[in-house]
């Protein structure tokens with residue numbers, strides 16, 4: 001069982017998950033060994049993964065080939081579904097048992113196609129899978145937050161080459177989410193407007209950081225990008241919860257996603273990247289906290305954040321939390337806008 005441990009100095013939770021690596025040699029780089037083992041995400045290897053949770057498959061039995069998108073529990077989960085969340089003190093520290101969910105979304109049966117190479121229809125299937133998993137996990141009252149993310153390429157932390165994303169659900173709100181949610185709520189409290197809507201409208205007017213605009217979505221380089229070619233994709237009209245999108249909305253989002261990923265792939269020569277879907281936490285009532293995120297519908301606005309992994313966190317970044325970004329977001333937007341895709 002993994003544990004969530006609280007760092008009282010950094011004010012952050014850390015997940016200690018020892019299933020993957022515990023000895024020094026587990027961290028030695030062994031590229032040869034990695035590329036030689038058969039890929040568990042390819043057709044015909046369905047029995048090499050834990051039994052699937054969800055799949056888009058035109059016909060046939062679960063855990064057989066012929067699927068288009070497949071969701072399985074992570075073989076080495078950071079958190080596990082079984083049990084009740086409980087927290088306790090340990091001396092001056094706090095510790096929680098590692099309840100949650102850790103799923104892998106295999107986006108395509110093709111070993112060598114990355115997400116940018118998929119058709120809009122195929123990307124839409126991936127987005128529908130994201131929605132289905134959110135809606136299902138929303139029913140679990142122990143889970144307070146879910147995040148879907150993708151690691152593409154070695155520098156982004158992808159350990160398997162076959163294109164996939166991951167979903168992690170946690171029993172508490174992570175600090176990154178808490179900050180964003182609080183900022184949005186405070187802004188709404190004083191201005192009665194959504195901060196994300198204000199940013200989107202301002203950037204659409206300015207234009208210099210806009211990479212591509214669609215009828216209902218916009219991709220832009222954030223004003224204070226912390227790393228080169230960072231991007232955010234927003235719905236242009238207020239929308240707090242990704243899980244509430246209908247098929248038509250997901251279909252246009254697939255077009256916008258494909259465009260964003262292709263631009264990154266073309267301009268940055270298939271650089272490693274991470275993207276993260278930020279959406280409203282499940283609106284569960286909490287005993288003793290009647291106001292718990294009750295205004296999300298008005299003040300929060302889902303979005304996708306994409307960070308190409310072109311630079312590394314070095315001493316100054318670790319030591320101060322300040323990032324030094326060598327490419328201005330205005331230049332990044334212009335390179336990406338001009339790319340032929």
Ligand SMILES: [Zn+2]
Pocket residue numbers: 039040041042110111162
């Ligand atoms: Zn494969």
Ligand SMILES: [Zn+2]
Pocket residue numbers: 194195196197198237238239300301
């Ligand atoms: Zn909004």
Ligand SMILES: [Zn+2]
Pocket residue numbers: 180278303305
């Ligand atoms: Zn965000």
